[in-house]
Amino acid sequence: MVGAFFGFIIGFLAWFVLRYVLTGFFTVNQDELAVKTSFGRAHRIKDKTTMDDPVSEHLKEEERHRYTFPQVHIIQPGGPYFRWPWQRVRKVSTATNTVEMAWDPDTPAANRGGTILEAVTKDHLNIGLTGQIRYRVSERNLYAYIFGVKNPIAHVMGYFVSVLRDRIASFEAPHGESDLPVDLEAIGGVSINDLRKNLTDLNLHMDQECLSSAARYGIVLDASLITGIHPPDEVESALAAINTAHNHVSSEISLAQAGADQKIVQSKRAVEIETLNAQAEVEPLNALADQLAELKESGPGVLEAYLRNVRLKLFGKARQVFLEVEQ
Numbered sequence: 001m002v003g004a005f006f007g008f009i010i011g012f013l014a015w016f017v018l019r020y021v022l023t024g025f026f027t028v029n030q031d032e033l034a035v036k037t038s039f040g041r042a043h044r045i046k047d048k049t050t051m052d053d054p055v056s057e058h059l060k061e062e063e064r065h066r067y068t069f070p071q072v073h074i075i076q077p078g079g080p081y082f083r084w085p086w087q088r089v090r091k092v093s094t095a096t097n098t099v100e101m102a103w104d105p106d107t108p109a110a111n112r113g114g115t116i117l118e119a120v121t122k123d124h125l126n127i128g129l130t131g132q133i134r135y136r137v138s139e140r141n142l143y144a145y146i147f148g149v150k151n152p153i154a155h156v157m158g159y160f161v162s163v164l165r166d167r168i169a170s171f172e173a174p175h176g177e178s179d180l181p182v183d184l185e186a187i188g189g190v191s192i193n194d195l196r197k198n199l200t201d202l203n204l205h206m207d208q209e210c211l212s213s214a215a216r217y218g219i220v221l222d223a224s225l226i227t228g229i230h231p232p233d234e235v236e237s238a239l240a241a242i243n244t245a246h247n248h249v250s251s252e253i254s255l256a257q258a259g260a261d262q263k264i265v266q267s268k269r270a271v272e273i274e275t276l277n278a279q280a281e282v283e284p285l286n287a288l289a290d291q292l293a294e295l296k297e298s299g300p301g302v303l304e305a306y307l308r309n310v311r312l313k314l315f316g317k318a319r320q321v322f323l324e325v326e327q
Contacts, residue, residue: 024085027079028075028078028081031094033074034075037089038086042143044072050140052071053071055138055141063216069143069144072142092145094139097135097136099135100131100132101132105151115130122172125192126232127168128228129164129226130230131228133160133225138214144215145217145218145219146218148217148218156213156219160210167205167206171198193246202226207224
């Protein structure tokens with residue numbers, strides 16, 4: 001009986017070592033991070049929350065109390081590491097993922113199978129948006145990603161779509177960017193034209209607005225790239241006609257401005273030429289006046305002698321001379 005008991009103890013210890021000790025070692029891949037939990041509770045950094053980290057700097061003041069998460073000890077790639085039987089290891093991939101912005105994680109069939117996201121513009125035009133989103137897990141807020149919400153990417157996609165639709169519904173092109181008169185600017189004031197012309201600004205706005213996603217859900221949006229804006233089929237032809245008319249008016253105005261600029265340049269050149277001609281005629285007279293002034297200052301009678309010589313030279317060339325005789 002005693003031998004059987006000791007055999008049982010030895011067998012149990014061997015099973016325990018094999019089942020929990022030897023299998024308690026684990027590694028973390030290069031594209032992964034891990035968090036260890038004991039009885040379901042993550043190993044936290046004492047008295048440290050995300051409010052003490054720059055990850056929360058993009059949160060609004062009224063949002064800070066809702067998105068305060070504890071900071072946890074992160075297991076970096078490498079190993080082997082060890083865990084006890086009452087501990088679990090939660091691993092997450094740090095690779096950057098790219099998805100269509102119309103993709104709905106909860107309902108993959110939504111938005112035409114995740115291909116086109118619908119939105120309404122400020123002039124009540126239903127449009128379709130296409131593009132991609134790049135995202136990755138935030139190392140600074142793993143707690144929110146693993147424990148904070150059930151499906152973080154679904155929350156991030158919902159947040160992104162709500163911000164995008166709000167921006168589309170209120171978007172207005174910056175004023176003062178066009179050279180067209182005010183009445184002609186209205187031709188290009190169709191919301192979809194404004195969106196297409198300012199697509200880069202729209203993408204930058206979305207990147208800026210989604211900087212808080214890391215503090216909210218533990219996911220960093222690396223970039224959002226809206227690549228296409230599509231109106232309904234029945235509106236496409238009307239927009240094409242409007243754009244054609246707009247381009248024609250713009251071309252005519254550009255030609256008129258070019259012609260006016262050319263005439264202005266020619267007028268300035270003509271004024272410069274006439275000014276130079278006048279200066280050329282005046283210059284000899286000024287030189288003669290300076291010469292006569294020098295002769296006058298040279299001494300008494302010099303100027304009179306010079307004038308007498310000039311008269312004699314003129315008399316020599318003249319065929320007929322009329323003299324005034326005093327009576």
